[in-house]
Amino acid sequence: MMDNEAGAFYRKLPKVELHAHLNGSVSVQTMEKLISRKPHLNIKHSMTAIGKGQRRTLDECFQVFKVIHQLVDTEEDILTVATDVIREFAADGVKYLELRSTPREEKNTGLTKKSYVETVIKAIQQCKNEGLDIDVRFLLAIDRRNGTEVAMETVELAEEFMLSSDGLVVGLDLSGDPTVGHGKDLLPVLQRAKNCGLKLSLHLSEVPSQLEESDLLLNLPPDRIGHGTFLHPEVGGSQSLVDKVLKNNIPLELCLTSNVKGKTVPSYSKHHFKYWYQLGHPSVICTDDKGVFCTDLSQEYQLAATTFSLSREAVWQLSQQAIDCIFGPEMPLVLQ
Numbered sequence: 001m002m003d004n005e006a007g008a009f010y011r012k013l014p015k016v017e018l019h020a021h022l023n024g025s026v027s028v029q030t031m032e033k034l035i036s037r038k039p040h041l042n043i044k045h046s047m048t049a050i051g052k053g054q055r056r057t058l059d060e061c062f063q064v065f066k067v068i069h070q071l072v073d074t075e076e077d078i079l080t081v082a083t084d085v086i087r088e089f090a091a092d093g094v095k096y097l098e099l100r101s102t103p104r105e106e107k108n109t110g111l112t113k114k115s116y117v118e119t120v121i122k123a124i125q126q127c128k129n130e131g132l133d134i135d136v137r138f139l140l141a142i143d144r145r146n147g148t149e150v151a152m153e154t155v156e157l158a159e160e161f162m163l164s165s166d167g168l169v170v171g172l173d174l175s176g177d178p179t180v181g182h183g184k185d186l187l188p189v190l191q192r193a194k195n196c197g198l199k200l201s202l203h204l205s206e207v208p209s210q211l212e213e214s215d216l217l218l219n220l221p222p223d224r225i226g227h228g229t230f231l232h233p234e235v236g237g238s239q240s241l242v243d244k245v246l247k248n249n250i251p252l253e254l255c256l257t258s259n260v261k262g263k264t265v266p267s268y269s270k271h272h273f274k275y276w277y278q279l280g281h282p283s284v285i286c287t288d289d290k291g292v293f294c295t296d297l298s299q300e301y302q303l304a305a306t307t308f309s310l311s312r313e314a315v316w317q318l319s320q321q322a323i324d325c326i327f328g329p330e331m332p333l334v335l336q
């Protein structure tokens with residue numbers, strides 16, 4: 001936990017959050033609301049979050065999302081979750097937020113992928129009308145487990161909403177269990193998305209042995225990389241992958257707690273933030289799943305600062321530099 005003075009500094013620090021999965025970002029308070037709406041599911045809060053000091057395998061982490069998805073299966077649930085998540089990021093000093101979420105249909109409740117997206121957009125608009133001091137954009141997520149056809153549907157949905165959402169839908173995310181499926185099957189779909197002006201943030205090399213896939217996907221190139229944990233040679237990646245990232249100046253979204261709790265990184269001090277930050281490469285601190293990993297963006301900044309001995313000036317610069325990596329329109333957003 002943060003001590004008071006330092007804690008206040010990181011909370012007040014104006015921040016940009018670029019990597020937040022909606023259903024992974026649900027707080028304890030919101031989870032209680034959802035659990036009380038569906039007592040018959042018999043879900044305990046311990047099944048939806050990974051507490052302090054706990055670590056799980058990637059596989060176990062992905063099971064957690066299955067539980068959460070059971071709790072979030074109506075338009076009402078999505079509206080609750082999205083508005084609460086946006087308010088919480090705002091309260092944590094986040095001034096610009098890109099939320100990402102996988103459109104889901106639920107036959108039992110009548111939820112469709114289209115109404116799913118519409119509901120997230122409604123939540124963003126409601127928060128804006130409340131006068132919250134946060135600018136929010138939305139990326140539709142492709143779950144790599146669901147294959148090419150579903151991915152194409154998601155791209156079509158994203159294209160449609162890019163044109164009709166007043167600029168709120170700005171791009172696509174590729175996520176889901178990295179050990180399932182191969183990115184090469186998704187290349188044409190992602191290429192199409194890029195051609196029509198959607199921005200691409202791809203989870204890349206989140207686990208080892210995705211070298212070939214990362215190499216192919218980097219040729220697109222994506223506009224941002226999620227994690228990129230195993231790209232560099234020291235961890236089994238390669239210099240040519242690093243060179244592609246550097247040459248195209250592709251920012252990395254780095255999520256310290258997520259990687260340590262998901263056991264893809266052995267400890268905070270071994271996190272690849274160090275490698276990329278030392279190269280002066282755009283590295284953006286993000287939460288990934290603030291609900292599941294019991295964190296928030298100010299804690300992640302504080303963790304980065306204490307682990308890598310960053311001065312307050314350096315932390316300030318780190319948060320400012322994230323502005324250059326946003327998918328939203330150019331804005332005169334000097335964080336203050």
Ligand SMILES: CC(C)=CCNc1ncnc2c1ncn2[C@@H]1O[C@H](COP(=O)(O)O)[C@@H](O)[C@H]1O
Pocket residue numbers: 021022023024058059061062065100101102103141143175176177178203206258261262288289
């Ligand atoms: C398991 C683990 C360490 C998680 C962190 N790393 C992740 N890697 C890949 N996809 C993810 C990760 N965290 C969340 N997601 C994606 O986000 C979804 C949950 O948010 P949503 O339903 O899209 O709104 C998950 O089902 C999964 O598809």
Ligand SMILES: [Zn+2]
Pocket residue numbers: 019021175203226288
């Ligand atoms: Zn992620």
